[in-house]
Amino acid sequence: MATSTVEDYLKQLYLEQQSAPADLVPMGKLASAMGVVPGTATSMVKALADSGLVTYEPRSGARLTKGGEQLALHVLRRHRLVELFLVKILGLDWSEVHDEAEELEHAISEKVLARIDALLDHPRVDPHGDPIPPAKGKMPGTRQLSLLDCDLNAPLRVARVIDQGPAFLQFVHRSGLTIGTPLTVQSRDPQAAAVSIAVAGKPPVALGTEAASKIFVEAV
Amino acid sequence: MATSTVEDYLKQLYLEQQSAPADLVPMGKLASAMGVVPGTATSMVKALADSGLVTYEPRSGARLTKGGEQLALHVLRRHRLVELFLVKILGLDWSEVHDEAEELEHAISEKVLARIDALLDHPRVDPHGDPIPPAKGKMPGTRQLSLLDCDLNAPLRVARVIDQGPAFLQFVHRSGLTIGTPLTVQSRDPQAAAVSIAVAGKPPVALGTEAASKIFVEAV
DNA sequence: ATGGTTATTTTGACTATTCAAAATCCGGCG
DNA sequence: CGCCGGATTTTGAATAGTCAAAATAACCAT
Numbered sequence: 219m220a221t222s223t224v225e226d227y228l229k230q231l232y233l234e235q236q237s238a239p240a241d242l243v244p245m246g247k248l249a250s251a252m253g254v255v256p257g258t259a260t261s262m263v264k265a266l267a268d269s270g271l272v273t274y275e276p277r278s279g280a281r282l283t284k285g286g287e288q289l290a291l292h293v294l295r296r297h298r299l300v301e302l303f304l305v306k307i308l309g310l311d312w313s314e315v316h317d318e319a320e321e322l323e324h325a326i327s328e329k330v331l332a333r334i335d336a337l338l339d340h341p342r343v344d345p346h347g348d349p350i351p352p353a354k355g356k357m358p359g360t361r362q363l364s365l366l367d368c369d370l371n372a373p374l375r376v377a378r379v380i381d382q383g384p385a386f387l388q389f390v391h392r393s394g395l396t397i398g399t400p401l402t403v404q405s406r407d408p409q410a411a412a413v414s415i416a417v418a419g420k421p422p423v424a425l426g427t428e429a430a431s432k433i434f435v436e437a438v
Numbered sequence: 439m440a441t442s443t444v445e446d447y448l449k450q451l452y453l454e455q456q457s458a459p460a461d462l463v464p465m466g467k468l469a470s471a472m473g474v475v476p477g478t479a480t481s482m483v484k485a486l487a488d489s490g491l492v493t494y495e496p497r498s499g500a501r502l503t504k505g506g507e508q509l510a511l512h513v514l515r516r517h518r519l520v521e522l523f524l525v526k527i528l529g530l531d532w533s534e535v536h537d538e539a540e541e542l543e544h545a546i547s548e549k550v551l552a553r554i555d556a557l558l559d560h561p562r563v564d565p566h567g568d569p570i571p572p573a574k575g576k577m578p579g580t581r582q583l584s585l586l587d588c589d590l591n592a593p594l595r596v597a598r599v600i601d602q603g604p605a606f607l608q609f610v611h612r613s614g615l616t617i618g619t620p621l622t623v624q625s626r627d628p629q630a631a632a633v634s635i636a637v638a639g640k641p642p643v644a645l646g647t648e649a650a651s652k653i654f655v656e657a658v
Numbered sequence: 659a660t661g662g663t664t665a666t667t668t669t670g671a672c673t674a675t676t677c678a679a680a681a682t683c684c685g686g687c688g
Numbered sequence: 689c690g691c692c693g694g695a696t697t698t699t700g701a702a703t704a705g706t707c708a709a710a711a712t713a714a715c716c717a718t
Contacts, residue, residue: 223705246665258706260667265704277666277713307527308553318547325545327538333528443675466695478676480697485674497683497696 222324225293227262231282232290242279291351296331297323298344303334305345312345313387347378347397365413365430368403375400378434393423442544445513447482451502452510462499511571516551517543518564523554525565532565533607567598567617585633585650588623595620598654613643
């Protein structure tokens with residue numbers, strides 16, 4: 219069995235690969251994502267390579283193998299199902315479940331995971347809109363764009379928030395932009411580096427590009 | 439924070455102390471309960487003593503300090519609440535929850551534990567009848583005797599099964615002796631090393647002393 | 659092509675936990 | 689009393705992960 223440290227490295231590698239699917243993940247990136255010094259990432263990745271979970275190119279980076287990716291997806295599935303479970307069944311706030319799930323994802327057995335999945339009626343996304351990898355089969359592709367890239371004045375709906383930090387999630391909630399909220403983007407001003415959002419029946423909200431880039435929408 | 443290994447040692451030490459409240463727990467006992475060689479138990483206990491969690495008398499054994507006992511009770515509380523949660527909310531069988539909880543007990547935060555406790559309506563015992571240590575305050579004493587020690591022909595009820603092995607628990611279930619079942623002990627035969635149990639509306643059940651000693655009852 | 663900047667790798671060391679096996683202790687028996 | 693056997697402790701070594709800091713490689717600009 220993979221240790222929980224190994225699981226964390228694989229998961230992180232997967233997430234890094236998401237943002238740059240073409241390239242190898244450099245050790246510096248991995249190290250800072252994992253909160254360790256670069257040397258630690260190097261030696262860990264070498265061990266992972268020995269186990270056949272990643273391929274490693276010295277001085278350029280690492281990439282998950284087929285097997286490593288499967289394991290990573292499995293960890294991610296546990297993480298996201300647990301997050302949703304914590305919100306839906308135990309009533310925790312969406313801003314606090316990420317950290318909780320970080321621990322629990324390593325302690326959940328297949329059997330318990332299956333029960334949770336059934337209890338939640340086989341959900342497809344977690345509380346932040348992140349897709350839950352299916353037990354078997356490929357991750358479904360999504361047709362989502364950030365508030366910076368989507369069409370202006372088109373009917374959209376908040377689909378995903380890619381920043382699990384409690385502070386940002388609480389801000390999103392306060393701004394009434396929780397998952398599923400219908401909205402339109404009224405305007406973008408590159409000079410002001412801001413985006414103006416209209417939610418039906420509410421005064422418009424202005425977001426800086428930093429924040430806007432972390433909120434994804436899809437066409438209604 | 440105590441590592442999960444430390445938590446396991448403390449929990450085990452507590453359980454051992456239960457069966458022999460007066461004495462120190464010898465290293466051999468502890469080691470076999472923990473599934474390690476005796477030398478490992480010795481060195482671990484020394485470390486626990488350095489942290490002030492146990493007192494250690496070389497060549498005789500160890501005992502939890504006040505602080506160690508508190509921690510042990512906290513672990514036990516998590517373990518037993520998780521067991522009940524798995525049975526009541528996720529619908530697992532009582533024969534399989536012990537092993538599951540063994541992992542989960544180390545991954546549950548205070549916040550999640552509090553939610554589970556509330557969801558289960560602050561239960562006092564786990565699925566095997568073991569008392570759940572309260573969040574604060576002392577463990578309540580119980581007035582329970584095994585089928586070997588209780589009164590004959592008195593109205594009793596199954597209160598606790600102290601053998602978490604799946605095989606034994608499944609046997610108990612098959613025999614219709616689940617927690618709460620009303621029964622009387624009809625006779626004991628030292629020669630046959632057997633006990634005869636009467637459950638209302640069912641043919642009598644005979645148990646060997648080995649099995650009988652692991653089933654506890656209390657007066658109705 | 660030469661130097662400097664920056665990322666990466668190496669090296670050596672440390673913690674926690676474990677085992678195997680040798681050394682030691684202790685209580686009881688003859 | 690002295691020795692035996694079983695329990696306990698010690699010793700030495702292994703594994704997984706980690707850091708600090710020195711060594712190295714790669715890239716870029718002049």
